[in-house]
Amino acid sequence: MARTILPFGPQHPVLPEPLHLKLTIEDETVVEALPTLGYVHRGLEKLCEIRDFNQMIQIVERVCGICSCLHALCYCEGVEQIMGVEVPPRAKYLRTIWGELHRMHSHLLWLGLFADAFGFESLFMQFWRIRERIMDIMEATCGNRVVVSVNVIGGTRRDLSPEQCQWIEQQLAISEKELKQLTSTILNDYTVKKRTVGKGVLTKEQAYQLGAVGPTLRGSGWAQDARQTGYAAFDELGFDPIVEYDGDSYARSAVRFRETLQSIDIVRLAIARMPAGETATNIEGVMGDDTPQPVSGERGDMMQAYKRDKRRRTVAAPPPNLDLPSGLVSVKVKGKPDGEAVTRVEQPRGELLYYLKGNGSKYMDRVRIRTPTFANIPPLLAMLPGCELADVPVLVLSIDPCISCTER
Amino acid sequence: MFNMTKNVVANLLTKSSTRLYPFTVRGHFEGFRGTLVNNIDECIFCRTCQIKCPSQCITVDNKAGTWTCDPMACVYCGICVEVCPTSCLSMTKEHRPVTTEHETIFLQGVPKKKKKEEAATE
Protein backbone atom coordinates (compact mmCIF):
# COMPACT_ATOMS: atom_id res chain seq x y z
CA MET A 1 0.00 0.00 0.00
CA ALA A 2 1.27 3.47 -0.80
CA ARG A 3 2.70 5.41 2.08
CA THR A 4 2.33 9.14 2.43
CA ILE A 5 4.37 11.44 4.60
CA LEU A 6 2.21 14.09 6.17
CA PRO A 7 3.65 17.11 7.94
CA PHE A 8 1.62 17.81 11.08
CA GLY A 9 2.19 21.12 12.87
CA PRO A 10 4.01 23.21 14.08
CA GLN A 11 0.97 25.42 13.44
CA HIS A 12 -2.21 23.45 13.68
CA PRO A 13 -5.70 24.55 14.73
CA VAL A 14 -5.94 22.04 17.56
CA LEU A 15 -2.33 21.99 18.69
CA PRO A 16 -1.62 24.56 21.37
CA GLU A 17 2.13 24.00 21.02
CA PRO A 18 4.54 24.36 18.08
CA LEU A 19 5.39 20.69 17.76
CA HIS A 20 6.10 19.34 14.30
CA LEU A 21 5.47 15.68 13.56
CA LYS A 22 6.28 13.93 10.31
CA LEU A 23 3.59 11.29 10.11
CA THR A 24 3.97 8.37 7.77
CA ILE A 25 0.46 7.23 6.98
CA GLU A 26 -1.04 4.33 5.15
CA ASP A 27 -4.60 5.17 4.15
CA GLU A 28 -5.79 6.81 7.37
CA THR A 29 -3.55 4.88 9.75
CA VAL A 30 -0.33 6.26 11.18
CA VAL A 31 2.57 3.87 10.87
CA GLU A 32 5.42 6.07 12.02
CA ALA A 33 5.91 9.47 13.60
CA LEU A 34 9.08 11.56 13.72
CA PRO A 35 9.20 14.70 15.83
CA THR A 36 10.98 17.93 14.97
CA LEU A 37 11.69 20.35 17.74
CA GLY A 38 13.41 23.70 17.94
CA TYR A 39 10.76 26.22 16.95
CA VAL A 40 10.73 28.15 20.21
CA HIS A 41 14.25 27.82 21.53
CA ARG A 42 15.13 30.82 23.69
CA GLY A 43 18.52 29.98 25.16
CA LEU A 44 17.48 30.35 28.78
CA GLU A 45 20.15 27.96 30.04
CA LYS A 46 22.77 30.12 28.38
CA LEU A 47 21.36 33.21 30.08
CA CYS A 48 22.50 31.82 33.43
CA GLU A 49 26.02 32.78 32.51
CA ILE A 50 25.25 36.48 32.51
CA ARG A 51 22.56 36.78 35.20
CA ASP A 52 23.37 36.30 38.85
CA PHE A 53 21.90 33.43 40.79
CA ASN A 54 19.12 35.50 42.35
CA GLN A 55 18.00 36.89 39.00
CA MET A 56 17.93 33.35 37.63
CA ILE A 57 14.75 32.71 39.66
CA GLN A 58 12.85 35.11 37.41
CA ILE A 59 14.43 33.51 34.36
CA VAL A 60 13.63 29.89 35.21
CA GLU A 61 10.07 30.96 35.99
CA ARG A 62 9.77 31.88 32.37
CA VAL A 63 10.78 28.47 31.08
CA CYS A 64 7.07 27.67 31.16
CA GLY A 65 4.25 29.92 32.20
CA ILE A 66 1.86 27.25 33.37
CA CYS A 67 4.21 25.73 35.94
CA SER A 68 6.36 28.80 36.70
CA CYS A 69 6.03 28.38 40.45
CA LEU A 70 7.40 24.84 40.37
CA HIS A 71 10.38 25.78 38.21
CA ALA A 72 11.31 28.47 40.72
CA LEU A 73 10.71 26.05 43.59
CA CYS A 74 12.99 23.43 42.06
CA TYR A 75 15.71 25.98 41.36
CA CYS A 76 15.50 27.52 44.84
CA GLU A 77 15.61 24.12 46.53
CA GLY A 78 18.74 23.32 44.54
CA VAL A 79 20.51 26.56 45.43
CA GLU A 80 19.45 26.15 49.08
CA GLN A 81 20.90 22.66 49.03
CA ILE A 82 24.22 23.99 47.72
CA MET A 83 24.34 26.87 50.17
CA GLY A 84 23.05 24.88 53.14
CA VAL A 85 20.09 27.17 53.82
CA GLU A 86 17.34 25.91 56.11
CA VAL A 87 13.93 27.11 54.94
CA PRO A 88 11.47 28.09 57.71
CA PRO A 89 8.69 25.48 58.10
CA ARG A 90 5.95 27.97 57.28
CA ALA A 91 7.63 28.86 54.01
CA LYS A 92 7.73 25.17 53.08
CA TYR A 93 3.98 24.94 53.55
CA LEU A 94 3.41 28.12 51.58
CA ARG A 95 5.48 26.70 48.73
CA THR A 96 3.37 23.56 48.82
CA ILE A 97 0.13 25.53 48.69
CA TRP A 98 1.17 27.64 45.73
CA GLY A 99 2.70 24.62 44.01
CA GLU A 100 -0.54 22.67 44.29
CA LEU A 101 -2.62 25.64 43.15
CA HIS A 102 -0.39 25.71 40.10
CA ARG A 103 -0.99 22.02 39.49
CA MET A 104 -4.73 22.62 39.66
CA HIS A 105 -4.72 25.48 37.22
CA SER A 106 -2.51 23.57 34.82
CA HIS A 107 -4.68 20.45 34.94
CA LEU A 108 -7.87 22.48 34.53
CA LEU A 109 -6.35 24.27 31.55
CA TRP A 110 -5.42 20.93 30.06
CA LEU A 111 -8.82 19.34 30.72
CA GLY A 112 -10.40 22.28 28.91
CA LEU A 113 -8.05 22.02 25.95
CA PHE A 114 -8.59 18.28 25.82
CA ALA A 115 -12.35 18.73 25.69
CA ASP A 116 -11.81 21.34 22.99
CA ALA A 117 -9.60 18.99 20.96
CA PHE A 118 -12.43 16.54 20.48
CA GLY A 119 -14.96 19.27 19.92
CA PHE A 120 -16.72 19.48 23.28
CA GLU A 121 -16.80 23.29 23.50
CA SER A 122 -19.22 23.45 26.38
CA LEU A 123 -17.09 21.26 28.65
CA PHE A 124 -14.05 23.34 27.70
CA MET A 125 -15.75 26.46 29.00
CA GLN A 126 -16.90 24.77 32.19
CA PHE A 127 -13.34 23.78 33.07
CA TRP A 128 -11.94 27.18 32.28
CA ARG A 129 -14.56 28.83 34.40
CA ILE A 130 -13.41 26.76 37.37
CA ARG A 131 -9.82 27.60 36.52
CA GLU A 132 -10.64 31.29 36.72
CA ARG A 133 -11.30 30.90 40.44
CA ILE A 134 -7.84 29.42 40.96
CA MET A 135 -6.31 32.25 38.96
CA ASP A 136 -8.11 34.72 41.22
CA ILE A 137 -6.57 33.04 44.27
CA MET A 138 -3.14 33.48 42.70
CA GLU A 139 -3.76 37.10 41.87
CA ALA A 140 -4.99 37.91 45.36
CA THR A 141 -2.22 36.08 47.18
CA CYS A 142 0.81 36.40 44.92
CA GLY A 143 0.25 39.62 43.02
CA ASN A 144 0.08 38.02 39.62
CA ARG A 145 -2.05 35.50 37.83
CA VAL A 146 0.36 33.28 35.96
CA VAL A 147 4.00 33.99 36.70
CA VAL A 148 3.54 34.30 40.42
CA SER A 149 7.15 34.97 41.44
CA VAL A 150 6.78 34.02 45.10
CA ASN A 151 9.76 31.76 45.67
CA VAL A 152 13.10 33.23 46.65
CA ILE A 153 16.21 31.54 47.91
CA GLY A 154 15.49 31.03 51.60
CA GLY A 155 11.70 31.03 51.55
CA THR A 156 8.80 32.85 49.97
CA ARG A 157 8.21 36.50 49.28
CA ARG A 158 4.67 36.62 50.56
CA ASP A 159 2.66 35.23 53.40
CA LEU A 160 -0.95 34.14 53.77
CA SER A 161 -2.99 35.76 56.50
CA PRO A 162 -5.70 33.74 58.31
CA GLU A 163 -8.37 35.70 56.37
CA GLN A 164 -6.74 34.82 53.09
CA CYS A 165 -6.51 31.14 54.10
CA GLN A 166 -10.19 31.13 54.92
CA TRP A 167 -11.05 32.77 51.62
CA ILE A 168 -8.91 30.23 49.72
CA GLU A 169 -10.75 27.39 51.46
CA GLN A 170 -14.11 28.89 50.51
CA GLN A 171 -13.05 29.27 46.88
CA LEU A 172 -11.71 25.72 46.81
CA ALA A 173 -14.95 24.38 48.25
CA ILE A 174 -16.90 26.02 45.41
CA SER A 175 -14.42 24.74 42.83
CA GLU A 176 -14.65 21.24 44.26
CA LYS A 177 -18.43 21.30 44.03
CA GLU A 178 -18.30 22.49 40.44
CA LEU A 179 -15.66 19.92 39.54
CA LYS A 180 -17.68 17.10 41.01
CA GLN A 181 -20.62 18.13 38.87
CA LEU A 182 -18.41 17.60 35.83
CA THR A 183 -17.12 14.20 36.97
CA SER A 184 -19.72 12.17 35.14
CA THR A 185 -19.26 14.23 31.97
CA ILE A 186 -15.50 13.87 31.70
CA LEU A 187 -15.42 10.25 32.89
CA ASN A 188 -18.68 8.74 31.64
CA ASP A 189 -19.85 10.71 28.64
CA TYR A 190 -20.33 8.74 25.45
CA THR A 191 -18.58 11.31 23.22
CA VAL A 192 -15.58 11.55 25.52
CA LYS A 193 -15.25 7.80 25.84
CA LYS A 194 -15.64 7.28 22.11
CA ARG A 195 -12.62 9.50 21.42
CA THR A 196 -10.37 8.37 24.27
CA VAL A 197 -10.97 4.80 25.45
CA GLY A 198 -8.45 2.41 23.94
CA LYS A 199 -6.75 5.18 21.93
CA GLY A 200 -2.96 5.52 22.13
CA VAL A 201 -2.29 2.71 24.54
CA LEU A 202 1.03 2.88 26.34
CA THR A 203 1.60 -0.41 28.09
CA LYS A 204 3.12 -0.65 31.55
CA GLU A 205 6.39 -2.01 30.14
CA GLN A 206 6.59 0.66 27.44
CA ALA A 207 6.01 3.41 29.97
CA TYR A 208 8.87 2.09 32.07
CA GLN A 209 11.27 1.45 29.23
CA LEU A 210 10.67 4.74 27.44
CA GLY A 211 10.95 6.72 30.66
CA ALA A 212 7.50 8.29 30.79
CA VAL A 213 6.84 10.66 33.68
CA GLY A 214 3.87 12.21 35.42
CA PRO A 215 0.27 11.41 34.49
CA THR A 216 1.51 9.57 31.38
CA LEU A 217 3.40 7.17 33.64
CA ARG A 218 0.68 6.94 36.28
CA GLY A 219 -1.95 6.36 33.60
CA SER A 220 -0.04 3.21 32.67
CA GLY A 221 -0.16 1.76 36.14
CA TRP A 222 2.99 2.96 37.85
CA ALA A 223 2.48 4.55 41.27
CA GLN A 224 5.36 6.94 41.02
CA ASP A 225 5.29 10.62 41.85
CA ALA A 226 8.23 12.94 42.56
CA ARG A 227 6.22 14.46 45.41
CA GLN A 228 6.98 11.27 47.30
CA THR A 229 10.62 12.37 47.50
CA GLY A 230 9.41 14.88 50.08
CA TYR A 231 10.36 18.30 48.79
CA ALA A 232 8.71 21.40 50.29
CA ALA A 233 6.29 20.09 52.93
CA PHE A 234 5.22 16.91 51.16
CA ASP A 235 7.01 14.62 53.59
CA GLU A 236 4.66 15.88 56.31
CA LEU A 237 1.50 15.70 54.18
CA GLY A 238 1.19 12.03 53.38
CA PHE A 239 -0.53 11.30 50.08
CA ASP A 240 -0.86 8.46 47.60
CA PRO A 241 -0.18 8.91 43.91
CA ILE A 242 -3.21 8.59 41.65
CA VAL A 243 -2.95 5.59 39.37
CA GLU A 244 -4.97 4.31 36.43
CA TYR A 245 -4.13 1.05 34.70
CA ASP A 246 -5.32 1.17 31.10
CA GLY A 247 -2.58 3.38 29.64
CA ASP A 248 -4.91 4.98 27.08
CA SER A 249 -5.94 8.62 26.62
CA TYR A 250 -8.89 8.05 28.90
CA ALA A 251 -6.66 6.82 31.74
CA ARG A 252 -4.38 9.82 31.39
CA SER A 253 -7.26 12.27 31.50
CA ALA A 254 -8.76 10.44 34.47
CA VAL A 255 -5.43 10.74 36.33
CA ARG A 256 -5.37 14.47 35.70
CA PHE A 257 -8.97 14.95 36.71
CA ARG A 258 -8.54 13.04 39.94
CA GLU A 259 -5.27 14.82 40.69
CA THR A 260 -7.09 18.13 40.52
CA LEU A 261 -9.42 16.97 43.28
CA GLN A 262 -6.46 15.58 45.21
CA SER A 263 -4.66 18.93 45.00
CA ILE A 264 -7.66 20.60 46.61
CA ASP A 265 -7.32 18.20 49.53
CA ILE A 266 -3.57 18.79 49.78
CA VAL A 267 -4.03 22.57 49.85
CA ARG A 268 -6.68 22.21 52.56
CA LEU A 269 -4.44 19.97 54.62
CA ALA A 270 -1.47 22.29 54.17
CA ILE A 271 -3.54 25.28 55.29
CA ALA A 272 -4.77 23.36 58.33
CA ARG A 273 -1.31 22.20 59.35
CA MET A 274 0.65 25.31 58.43
CA PRO A 275 2.78 26.28 61.42
CA ALA A 276 2.90 29.89 62.55
CA GLY A 277 6.15 31.77 62.50
CA GLU A 278 8.45 33.53 60.18
CA THR A 279 7.60 33.00 56.57
CA ALA A 280 10.57 33.87 54.64
CA THR A 281 12.78 35.63 53.20
CA ASN A 282 16.13 36.90 52.40
CA ILE A 283 16.28 40.59 51.96
CA GLU A 284 20.02 40.22 52.61
CA GLY A 285 20.16 37.66 49.85
CA VAL A 286 18.23 39.84 47.45
CA MET A 287 20.29 42.84 48.44
CA GLY A 288 23.45 40.72 48.26
CA ASP A 289 26.83 42.00 49.22
CA ASP A 290 27.35 43.73 45.92
CA THR A 291 24.89 46.47 46.85
CA PRO A 292 26.67 49.58 45.71
CA GLN A 293 28.01 51.56 48.60
CA PRO A 294 26.88 55.17 48.43
CA VAL A 295 29.58 57.75 47.92
CA SER A 296 30.65 59.51 51.08
CA GLY A 297 28.13 62.06 52.23
CA GLU A 298 25.14 59.99 51.17
CA ARG A 299 25.81 57.23 53.61
CA GLY A 300 24.00 58.92 56.49
CA ASP A 301 20.77 59.39 54.56
CA MET A 302 20.88 55.98 53.06
CA MET A 303 21.50 54.15 56.31
CA GLN A 304 18.69 56.08 57.96
CA ALA A 305 16.38 55.24 55.15
CA TYR A 306 17.46 51.65 55.23
CA LYS A 307 16.84 51.38 58.97
CA ARG A 308 13.42 52.97 58.59
CA ASP A 309 12.70 50.55 55.83
CA LYS A 310 13.98 47.58 57.78
CA ARG A 311 11.67 48.38 60.68
CA ARG A 312 8.80 48.28 58.29
CA ARG A 313 9.95 44.98 56.89
CA THR A 314 10.13 43.20 60.25
CA VAL A 315 6.44 43.56 61.14
CA ALA A 316 5.54 40.07 62.34
CA ALA A 317 2.17 39.39 60.76
CA PRO A 318 1.29 41.23 57.59
CA PRO A 319 -2.24 42.60 57.23
CA PRO A 320 -4.65 40.56 55.08
CA ASN A 321 -4.46 42.59 51.93
CA LEU A 322 -0.87 43.51 52.09
CA ASP A 323 0.95 45.77 49.70
CA LEU A 324 4.37 45.04 48.41
CA PRO A 325 6.95 44.66 49.83
CA SER A 326 6.11 41.96 52.31
CA GLY A 327 9.53 40.47 52.78
CA LEU A 328 10.34 39.54 56.35
CA VAL A 329 13.91 39.27 57.53
CA SER A 330 14.34 35.80 58.88
CA VAL A 331 16.60 33.62 56.82
CA LYS A 332 19.62 35.60 55.84
CA VAL A 333 21.20 34.06 52.82
CA LYS A 334 24.77 35.17 52.58
CA GLY A 335 27.50 34.08 50.28
CA LYS A 336 27.48 32.54 46.84
CA PRO A 337 26.61 29.02 45.75
CA ASP A 338 29.66 26.80 45.45
CA GLY A 339 29.09 23.18 44.58
CA GLU A 340 26.51 21.14 42.72
CA ALA A 341 23.05 19.82 43.36
CA VAL A 342 20.33 17.86 41.64
CA THR A 343 16.72 18.53 42.61
CA ARG A 344 13.47 17.01 41.48
CA VAL A 345 9.92 18.23 41.82
CA GLU A 346 6.65 16.95 40.41
CA GLN A 347 5.26 19.36 37.87
CA PRO A 348 1.71 19.02 36.57
CA ARG A 349 3.20 17.20 33.59
CA GLY A 350 5.63 15.03 35.50
CA GLU A 351 9.02 15.01 37.04
CA LEU A 352 11.18 18.08 36.59
CA LEU A 353 14.90 17.80 37.23
CA TYR A 354 17.42 20.56 37.76
CA TYR A 355 21.15 20.13 37.81
CA LEU A 356 22.87 23.19 39.25
CA LYS A 357 26.56 23.92 39.49
CA GLY A 358 27.89 26.99 41.23
CA ASN A 359 31.50 28.05 41.28
CA GLY A 360 31.56 30.44 44.22
CA SER A 361 30.90 33.52 42.08
CA LYS A 362 27.51 35.12 41.67
CA TYR A 363 27.03 33.45 38.30
CA MET A 364 26.16 29.77 38.11
CA ASP A 365 28.41 27.55 36.04
CA ARG A 366 25.60 25.44 34.72
CA VAL A 367 21.85 25.24 35.06
CA ARG A 368 20.60 22.14 33.32
CA ILE A 369 16.85 21.76 33.13
CA ARG A 370 15.26 18.46 32.20
CA THR A 371 11.59 18.97 31.71
CA PRO A 372 8.77 16.41 31.79
CA THR A 373 7.63 16.88 28.18
CA PHE A 374 11.12 16.06 26.99
CA ALA A 375 10.79 12.72 28.77
CA ASN A 376 7.29 12.18 27.45
CA ILE A 377 8.08 12.56 23.74
CA PRO A 378 9.47 8.99 23.25
CA PRO A 379 6.29 7.54 24.85
CA LEU A 380 4.23 9.74 22.53
CA LEU A 381 6.05 8.34 19.51
CA ALA A 382 5.29 4.85 20.75
CA MET A 383 1.59 5.70 21.12
CA LEU A 384 1.04 7.11 17.65
CA PRO A 385 1.67 4.12 15.32
CA GLY A 386 -1.55 2.30 14.68
CA CYS A 387 -3.89 5.16 15.46
CA GLU A 388 -6.11 6.96 13.01
CA LEU A 389 -5.05 10.31 11.63
CA ALA A 390 -8.07 11.99 13.23
CA ASP A 391 -6.90 10.84 16.66
CA VAL A 392 -3.42 12.35 16.40
CA PRO A 393 -4.33 15.75 17.93
CA VAL A 394 -6.07 14.12 20.88
CA LEU A 395 -3.15 11.75 21.44
CA VAL A 396 -0.56 14.52 21.24
CA LEU A 397 -2.60 16.50 23.74
CA SER A 398 -2.96 13.50 26.01
CA ILE A 399 0.67 13.79 27.14
CA ASP A 400 0.08 17.52 27.80
CA PRO A 401 2.97 18.71 25.64
CA CYS A 402 4.75 21.87 26.63
CA ILE A 403 7.20 22.60 23.87
CA SER A 404 8.43 25.88 25.28
CA CYS A 405 9.72 24.02 28.33
CA THR A 406 11.17 21.20 26.26
CA GLU A 407 13.35 23.62 24.35
CA ARG A 408 13.89 26.35 26.94
CA MET B 1 -25.70 11.96 26.90
CA PHE B 2 -27.55 13.90 29.58
CA ASN B 3 -24.60 14.28 31.93
CA MET B 4 -24.37 17.99 31.29
CA THR B 5 -28.09 18.69 31.50
CA LYS B 6 -27.98 19.77 35.14
CA ASN B 7 -25.12 22.14 34.38
CA VAL B 8 -26.83 23.53 31.33
CA VAL B 9 -30.02 24.26 33.26
CA ALA B 10 -28.06 25.80 36.12
CA ASN B 11 -26.15 28.00 33.68
CA LEU B 12 -29.38 29.13 32.04
CA LEU B 13 -30.93 30.14 35.33
CA THR B 14 -27.95 31.90 36.91
CA LYS B 15 -26.13 35.10 36.06
CA SER B 16 -23.63 34.89 33.21
CA SER B 17 -20.05 34.11 34.21
CA THR B 18 -18.55 36.71 31.93
CA ARG B 19 -18.67 40.45 32.35
CA LEU B 20 -19.91 42.94 29.84
CA TYR B 21 -16.48 44.42 29.24
CA PRO B 22 -15.75 47.36 28.80
CA PHE B 23 -18.91 48.45 30.68
CA THR B 24 -18.07 46.32 33.69
CA VAL B 25 -14.42 46.15 34.65
CA ARG B 26 -13.28 43.72 37.28
CA GLY B 27 -10.37 45.66 38.77
CA HIS B 28 -7.51 44.03 40.59
CA PHE B 29 -6.84 42.62 44.04
CA GLU B 30 -4.72 44.48 46.55
CA GLY B 31 -1.06 43.76 46.06
CA PHE B 32 -1.37 43.13 42.33
CA ARG B 33 1.84 44.04 40.59
CA GLY B 34 0.62 46.59 38.10
CA THR B 35 2.38 49.80 37.18
CA LEU B 36 5.82 50.65 38.49
CA VAL B 37 6.00 54.18 39.91
CA ASN B 38 9.01 56.02 41.16
CA ASN B 39 8.74 58.95 43.54
CA ILE B 40 11.82 60.59 42.10
CA ASP B 41 12.11 63.16 44.90
CA GLU B 42 13.05 60.44 47.35
CA CYS B 43 15.32 58.51 45.04
CA ILE B 44 18.97 58.66 46.05
CA PHE B 45 20.26 57.19 42.76
CA CYS B 46 21.95 54.31 44.52
CA ARG B 47 21.52 52.03 41.48
CA THR B 48 20.33 49.06 43.55
CA CYS B 49 17.25 48.65 41.39
CA GLN B 50 19.35 48.72 38.24
CA ILE B 51 21.67 46.01 39.54
CA LYS B 52 18.95 43.72 40.89
CA CYS B 53 16.44 43.97 38.03
CA PRO B 54 16.40 40.58 36.28
CA SER B 55 15.38 42.01 32.93
CA GLN B 56 17.83 44.89 33.14
CA CYS B 57 15.31 47.47 32.14
CA ILE B 58 16.26 50.21 34.62
CA THR B 59 19.10 52.64 34.02
CA VAL B 60 20.15 55.02 36.75
CA ASP B 61 22.64 57.82 36.25
CA ASN B 62 23.72 59.10 39.64
CA LYS B 63 25.74 62.01 38.22
CA ALA B 64 22.92 63.44 36.13
CA GLY B 65 20.19 62.31 38.53
CA THR B 66 18.11 60.46 35.99
CA TRP B 67 16.10 57.28 36.38
CA THR B 68 14.98 55.49 33.21
CA CYS B 69 12.84 52.42 32.86
CA ASP B 70 11.77 50.56 29.77
CA PRO B 71 8.29 49.34 30.74
CA MET B 72 8.08 47.08 27.71
CA ALA B 73 11.03 45.05 28.96
CA CYS B 74 9.83 45.02 32.57
CA VAL B 75 8.49 41.66 33.71
CA TYR B 76 6.66 43.09 36.76
CA CYS B 77 8.45 40.89 39.25
CA GLY B 78 8.59 43.57 41.92
CA ILE B 79 12.21 42.90 42.88
CA CYS B 80 13.17 46.54 42.43
CA VAL B 81 10.37 47.61 44.78
CA GLU B 82 11.65 45.24 47.43
CA VAL B 83 15.29 46.23 47.21
CA CYS B 84 14.89 50.00 46.98
CA PRO B 85 16.46 51.30 50.20
CA THR B 86 14.36 54.49 50.36
CA SER B 87 11.07 52.81 49.34
CA CYS B 88 10.56 55.40 46.62
CA LEU B 89 9.62 52.68 44.16
CA SER B 90 6.14 51.24 44.42
CA MET B 91 3.62 49.39 42.31
CA THR B 92 0.03 50.42 41.84
CA LYS B 93 -2.56 47.75 41.18
CA GLU B 94 -3.59 49.09 37.78
CA HIS B 95 -2.15 47.84 34.53
CA ARG B 96 -0.09 50.20 32.46
CA PRO B 97 -2.37 51.68 29.82
CA VAL B 98 -1.95 50.40 26.30
CA THR B 99 0.28 52.52 24.07
CA THR B 100 0.85 52.63 20.36
CA GLU B 101 4.50 53.58 20.58
CA HIS B 102 7.47 52.13 22.39
CA GLU B 103 7.90 54.53 25.24
CA THR B 104 10.44 54.81 28.02
CA ILE B 105 9.82 56.28 31.44
CA PHE B 106 12.36 59.02 31.98
CA LEU B 107 12.49 60.76 35.35
CA GLN B 108 14.78 63.65 36.19
CA GLY B 109 15.63 64.14 39.85
CA VAL B 110 18.10 66.22 41.76
CA PRO B 111 21.39 64.38 42.03
CA LYS B 112 22.70 64.19 45.58
CA LYS B 113 25.53 66.57 46.26
CA LYS B 114 28.63 65.43 48.02
CA LYS B 115 29.29 66.79 51.52
CA LYS B 116 32.18 68.91 50.29
CA GLU B 117 30.13 70.57 47.57
CA GLU B 118 27.31 71.16 50.00
CA ALA B 119 29.69 72.82 52.42
CA ALA B 120 31.11 74.93 49.60
CA THR B 121 27.70 76.24 48.52
CA GLU B 122 26.62 77.16 52.03
Ligand code: SF4
Ligand atom coordinates in the same frame (compact mmCIF):
# COMPACT_ATOMS: atom_id res chain seq x y z
S1 SF4 C 1 16.86 51.56 44.37
FE1 SF4 C 1 15.41 53.19 44.84
S2 SF4 C 1 16.71 54.85 45.61
FE2 SF4 C 1 18.07 53.42 44.56
S3 SF4 C 1 18.20 54.24 42.47
FE3 SF4 C 1 16.56 52.72 42.48
S4 SF4 C 1 14.72 53.92 42.85
FE4 SF4 C 1 16.42 55.21 43.43
Ligand code: SF4
Ligand atom coordinates in the same frame (compact mmCIF):
# COMPACT_ATOMS: atom_id res chain seq x y z
S1 SF4 D 1 9.49 44.96 38.29
FE1 SF4 D 1 11.18 43.52 37.95
S2 SF4 D 1 11.58 43.67 35.76
FE2 SF4 D 1 10.34 45.44 36.28
S3 SF4 D 1 11.80 47.07 36.66
FE3 SF4 D 1 11.36 46.10 38.64
S4 SF4 D 1 12.94 44.55 38.89
FE4 SF4 D 1 12.93 45.13 36.73
